[in-house]
Amino acid sequence: MPTTTLPKRRESRGDQRRHQIFKSLHDCILAKGYVKTTLADVAEGAGMSASHLLYYFKGKEDILEQYFDSVSVRFMARIAEFSSQEPRVQIQSLADFWFKGETSTIKEIGFMLECFGAAVNDDVLRITKAEFDESCKAHLVDIFQASPAVFMESTKDAAEISYALMIGLRSAVYFDSDINLDEAHRLFLNSILSMSGHT
Amino acid sequence: MPTTTLPKRRESRGDQRRHQIFKSLHDCILAKGYVKTTLADVAEGAGMSASHLLYYFKGKEDILEQYFDSVSVRFMARIAEFSSQEPRVQIQSLADFWFKGETSTIKEIGFMLECFGAAVNDDVLRITKAEFDESCKAHLVDIFQASPAVFMESTKDAAEISYALMIGLRSAVYFDSDINLDEAHRLFLNSILSMSGHT
DNA sequence: CGTATTTCTTGAATATAATTCAAAATACAC
DNA sequence: GTGTATTTTGAATTATATTCAAGAAATACG
Numbered sequence: 001m002p003t004t005t006l007p008k009r010r011e012s013r014g015d016q017r018r019h020q021i022f023k024s025l026h027d028c029i030l031a032k033g034y035v036k037t038t039l040a041d042v043a044e045g046a047g048m049s050a051s052h053l054l055y056y057f058k059g060k061e062d063i064l065e066q067y068f069d070s071v072s073v074r075f076m077a078r079i080a081e082f083s084s085q086e087p088r089v090q091i092q093s094l095a096d097f098w099f100k101g102e103t104s105t106i107k108e109i110g111f112m113l114e115c116f117g118a119a120v121n122d123d124v125l126r127i128t129k130a131e132f133d134e135s136c137k138a139h140l141v142d143i144f145q146a147s148p149a150v151f152m153e154s155t156k157d158a159a160e161i162s163y164a165l166m167i168g169l170r171s172a173v174y175f176d177s178d179i180n181l182d183e184a185h186r187l188f189l190n191s192i193l194s195m196s197g198h199t
Numbered sequence: 200m201p202t203t204t205l206p207k208r209r210e211s212r213g214d215q216r217r218h219q220i221f222k223s224l225h226d227c228i229l230a231k232g233y234v235k236t237t238l239a240d241v242a243e244g245a246g247m248s249a250s251h252l253l254y255y256f257k258g259k260e261d262i263l264e265q266y267f268d269s270v271s272v273r274f275m276a277r278i279a280e281f282s283s284q285e286p287r288v289q290i291q292s293l294a295d296f297w298f299k300g301e302t303s304t305i306k307e308i309g310f311m312l313e314c315f316g317a318a319v320n321d322d323v324l325r326i327t328k329a330e331f332d333e334s335c336k337a338h339l340v341d342i343f344q345a346s347p348a349v350f351m352e353s354t355k356d357a358a359e360i361s362y363a364l365m366i367g368l369r370s371a372v373y374f375d376s377d378i379n380l381d382e383a384h385r386l387f388l389n390s391i392l393s394m395s396g397h398t
Numbered sequence: 399c400g401t402a403t404t405t406c407t408t409g410a411a412t413a414t415a416a417t418t419c420a421a422a423a424t425a426c427a428c
Numbered sequence: 429g430t431g432t433a434t435t436t437t438g439a440a441t442t443a444t445a446t447t448c449a450a451g452a453a454a455t456a457c458g
Contacts, residue, residue, distance in 0.1 A: 036320060040444080113319050115316075175325060176333065178333065
């Protein structure tokens with residue numbers, strides 16, 4: 001399916017091409033998963049030949065690595081926007097970000113989980129994820145420091161637990177039928193509010 | 200005098216072979232990850248030809264699916280053993296199980312994370328994981344019901360949060376340098392004890 | 399314009415790994 | 429011993445990632 005995109009002057013031709021490839025990879029992963037996605041699949045979605053993908057990227061892994069990085073950057077920017085809000089509102093924003101909206105559908109969580117699995121044995125993905133985690137936890141520490149009270153030994157512990165809860169609940173939403181996005185949202189929100197003394 | 204050796208018919212020849220294959224697959228996954236492991240690698244470790252692996256299993260995926268299932272069964276049996284203990288001891292046992300000992304090294308956590316990633320687009324793995332999760336959460340509900348007090352809306356919520364915490368903390372231990380197995384053990388233990396009213 | 403140069407694009411060739419299969423080797427029953 | 433069932437293998441087959449030489453298109457420049 002060829003996509004006719006308007007030529008933006010801000011983006012070089014190469015960047016446009018790269019974005020088409022990312023978009024196609026994302027579509028393919030949501031449809032059949034990264035492992036089962038072939039370069040031919042991605043190429044067709046991006047309207048080019050498979051061999052031409054390797055003009056822009058070193059290989060299949062490289063496409064995922066760079067795409068994962070771009071998603072990571074986008075997410076960090078989004079989360080950074082919350083910083084100006086009151087702690088209580090910030091917590092609400094985070095709950096919404098991780099358990100509501102288009103970035104947190106079941107399929108998107110599946111994409112995330114598959115990336116984590118791939119990251120286990122891919123240095124580039126692993127480092128990207130580690131930096132993303134670090135950034136998220138730093139934000140959480142800030143939130144807890146600005147909060148009324150923390151029922152934890154330290155704000156660092158509270159951040160660690162909050163982040164683990166987010167990862168674990170999203171995983172549960174994907175795999176387990178006893179919990180859905182709304183319930184996970186409630187559990188996450190209530191837990192963080194409670195930990196931060198927002199009674 | 201006993202002249203006849205007992206026929207160790209506990210395991211058929213085929214089952215022995217299958218176990219050799221599982222063992223080899225596990226070694227390979229710890230060494231280079233499932234995706235990068237080839238059938239030739241597994242075959243060499245199990246002392247047979249690659250094509251012969253497919254005499255016992257339908258394919259590479261099938262080996263992982265059946266091995267993951269056997270690990271799941273083994274883990275469930277181990278966790279079921281804790282049931283006779285007092286709630287407080289049971290919580291300690293769970294913390295040790297998930298964050299201490301040979302089943303919870305960094306490499307084993309990596310194996311788990313890679314399986315979860317693969318499970319996203321593999322029906323067999325996904326169902327195995329879903330059933331395992333369900334079983335674990337049921338045990339947690341039992342623990343909370345037998346505990347002094349639960350600072351949650353329900354024991355189901357407490358179980359959901361505990362399990363999410365376990366998954367999220369193990370993931371953090373694998374990817375993030377700001378937390379190790381000992382700290383995760385402490386955080387998990389303290390959180391569950393606190394949630395269950397074991398002050 | 400015309401053409402030189404750079405960038406883009408492809409199909410054909412190659413490499414690697416999973417899977418199939420016919421047949422050989424081995425174990426086993428009688 | 430001989431026939432049958434099981435185990436095992438190496439040699440094809442298939443699928444996919446990757447390389448590469450060369451053609452097409454865009455762009456720079458006289």
